[in-house]
Amino acid sequence: MSDVAAGMMNRPDINQIWAWLDTVPDPEIPVISLVDLGIIRGVEWQGDTLTVAVTPTYSGCPATAIINLDIETALRGHGIEKLVLKRQLAPAWTTDWLSDKGRAALEDYGIAPPQPAGGPKRCPQCQGNNLERLSQFGSTPCKAQWRCCDCLEPFDYFKCI
Amino acid sequence: MPEKAVNESDQQALFQFLLRLGDNTLVLGHRVSEWCGHAPVLEEDIALANTALDLIGQTQLWLGLAGEVEGKGRDADALAFLRDIWDFRNILMVELPNGDFGQTIMRQFLYDAWSSVMLGRLIKSGNPAIAEIAGKVSKEVAYHIERSADTVVGLGDGTEESHKRMQAALNYLYPYVGEMFLSDDTDAAMVSAGFAPDPASLRDEYDVLVAKVLADATLTLPDGSYTHKGGRTGAMHTEHLGHVLTSMQWLQRAYPGSQW
Numbered sequence: 001m002s003d004v005a006a007g008m009m010n011r012p013d014i015n016q017i018w019a020w021l022d023t024v025p026d027p028e029i030p031v032i033s034l035v036d037l038g039i040i041r042g043v044e045w046q047g048d049t050l051t052v053a054v055t056p057t058y059s060g061c062p063a064t065a066i067i068n069l070d071i072e073t074a075l076r077g078h079g080i081e082k083l084v085l086k087r088q089l090a091p092a093w094t095t096d097w098l099s100d101k102g103r104a105a106l107e108d109y110g111i112a113p114p115q116p117a118g119g120p121k122r123c124p125q126c127q128g129n130n131l132e133r134l135s136q137f138g139s140t141p142c143k144a145q146w147r148c149c150d151c152l153e154p155f156d157y158f159k160c161i
Numbered sequence: 162m163p164e165k166a167v168n169e170s171d172q173q174a175l176f177q178f179l180l181r182l183g184d185n186t187l188v189l190g191h192r193v194s195e196w197c198g199h200a201p202v203l204e205e206d207i208a209l210a211n212t213a214l215d216l217i218g219q220t221q222l223w224l225g226l227a228g229e230v231e232g233k234g235r236d237a238d239a240l241a242f243l244r245d246i247w248d249f250r251n252i253l254m255v256e257l258p259n260g261d262f263g264q265t266i267m268r269q270f271l272y273d274a275w276s277s278v279m280l281g282r283l284i285k286s287g288n289p290a291i292a293e294i295a296g297k298v299s300k301e302v303a304y305h306i307e308r309s310a311d312t313v314v315g316l317g318d319g320t321e322e323s324h325k326r327m328q329a330a331l332n333y334l335y336p337y338v339g340e341m342f343l344s345d346d347t348d349a350a351m352v353s354a355g356f357a358p359d360p361a362s363l364r365d366e367y368d369v370l371v372a373k374v375l376a377d378a379t380l381t382l383p384d385g386s387y388t389h390k391g392g393r394t395g396a397m398h399t400e401h402l403g404h405v406l407t408s409m410q411w412l413q414r415a416y417p418g419s420q421w
Contacts, residue, residue, distance in 0.1 A: 056218075058218060059218030137211040161300045
């Protein structure tokens with residue numbers, strides 16, 4: 001058997017790779033995975049080479065380089081040697097791609113998940129809905145700053161784009 | 162004309178067009194980043210830094226594509242850090258010093274308004290790479306203009322002092338607006354390739370958008386039709402661009418090839 005044929009027989013199942021990627025945390029918000037964030041757009045074997053398509057959240061997000069490094073480290077740790085990471089711009093990332101699991105984890109962590117209405121639904125601390133926006137931007141490109149007028153706690157809101 | 166020569170001149174026009182987009186976002190992004198640590202309140206500091214970050218990210222996309230089109234092995238970093246003043250193709254407005262906070266916000270609004278109209282057209286570009294980038298960055302720009310327009314209204318229709326400063330900023334910056342709508346041979350080549358609209362064709366939509374926000378802001382467009390120009394063609398920049406590049410390019414010039 002040739003090396004290439006042997007490599008193809010031993011290659012892990014695509015679902016297994018998705019499961020591995022679902023354990024790689026977002027470097028800025030470690031309670032959600034890269035899969036939860038919706039930035040892994042495709043996982044595909046081409047012969048004995050694995051191609052992973054990754055889309056950026058914001059074009060200038062400094063976490064992008066770290067994310068690629070983390071994907072590579074995780075998959076190499078699972079024995080994948082031939083790996084290509086492909087940047088995919090279109091369709092552009094949208095917060096609609098956040099998983100339900102990820103949205104719940106965000107709220108549990110104190111970050112209000114994105115809402116189509118453009119603002120948080122409730123305070124992630126006390127569930128109050130008497131809220132005010134402090135700033136359209138926050139500590140990372142994907143967040144804005146809000147405050148709950150019931151419990152007076154400021155909190156991050158994951159911007160809806 | 163032989164076919165190869167036609168293709169080369171088209172490629173050259175596309176390269177110039179992409180430099181114009183990428184140099185606008187690069188120089189404006191650098192200018193806005195100068196506010197980091199200096200804004201009047203923390204929330205505005207963070208907002209300006211995030212806006213600058215988006216603009217620099219957009220620069221990586223536009224100049225990255227420009228480098229690929231040029232085909233001489235220059236990437237976005239090489240184009241940003243190793244060109245001199247005469248090779249920059251940004252409009253003059255973005256290289257002007259920031260002035261006060263109001264002037265920075267007014268410039269951002271006047272630019273965001275153009276950018277949002279332009280990107281709306283580029284999403285439908287016949288060049289798939291341009292359309293992809295436009296689709297990505299138009300979402301960020303929609304967020305920017307929401308903030309810059311709201312802030313222009315808040316300050317214009319604010320106190321006597323903030324109104325006075327915003328009107329002064331508009332009077333100073335408005336003669337630089339016209340450059341965004343000038344057309345030349347590069348633009349004609351983009352129109353005929355189906356890659357981009359004639360800049361002049363964006364003016365009506367821009368004027369409607371700007372007039373609405375300025376009316377809400379109780380500000381008045383200045384009289385006169387004089388247009389400062391020369392940046393996007395490279396004919397003549399202001400003295401300010403050299404100072405921007407001195408600061409921005411210093412590290413690569415002093416330590417060639419240095420990396421993170």
